[in-house]
Amino acid sequence: MAKWLSAYYEDNIKLAADIIKKGGLVAFPTETVYGLGANALDKLAVAKIFEVKNRPDFDPLIVHICRKEDVFLYADQIEDDVEKLIDHFWPGPLTIVVPKKDIIPSIVTAGNTTVALRMPKNNVALKLIEFAGVPIAAPSANPFGYISPTSAFQVADTIGDKIDCILDGGKCQFGLESTVVMVKEGKIFLLRPGALEIEKIEKLLGKNIEFYKEENILSPGQIKKHYSPQKEMILIKPVINQEKIDYKATIEKLYRVLEEKSIDYKDIFLLLPSYDFVVNEGFGVVDYFSISYDLKDIASNLFEKIYLADKSDKNVIVVVGVKKEGLGLSIMNRLEKACNYEF
16 A cells, blocks of 8 residues: 655655655645656656556656746747746646657657646645656546546545555645647647636637647547546536526426436436535435535536545436536536536
């Protein structure tokens, strides 16, 4: 079992950094989700990440740094818009894909000539990188394709017996992975929606983000099926009337779908965005991502609630979604990738 260290003590962060230096694997907190970190410049250490997660080698990793200026150590070329993004949003939940220097091993980038770089906004993560003295390659600290962990407990439950150390920094702030973008020839492409709303990026740069549609995978989060529980999960998309969610119509839709699929209500773990969605009694479990319809709260609790539903004694998880605006775009991205069926 992994060594469990509280990140409250700086000496423990230094111990975890020593493990990174020696080629080991450390699960550590960021503001988004827990990452599974290794020395990004050590091919053998990075290979352990793929082995532990059972991650396909065509799926690149994000390289985490602790200073803005370190981007010039690993990026071969920086466009003006990239510098604007770094100055404004780093440290923070934004990953930027840039041309890489040869110092970054090809295993990190899945053979691509680009690398995904990020400076996290989490003091534990920043100190870990600083004390290790190397950039840290890190995907989410979970088996590939499973629900991303937002607590040290979730990490321990899924891969705790396969890694060297878990650095416990409490619950993650945002609960969603970083937003991933690429600037190319003056255009900005969205590779993965995440904890930073794309509207903020568009406002800063004064241009619209285009969705990346090429088949080549340049960053995490581009695979169709992902973030999934082991149990069957059904997504109910909200009914939108006059650009607002119609709570009553959405719940009526929920009941219609469940009747069509002939699912016993007592076998359902129902997850609702907020208490604005009113259902009758009879469900096995009913839980909520937020009290009022607050997208930040919904995002923060999303993976944790789905994880708890997956560990419950109910066989079917039913989730009611949100409107695709602001963080809602990222939330629905995760739910659509995680579910078995959507209606």
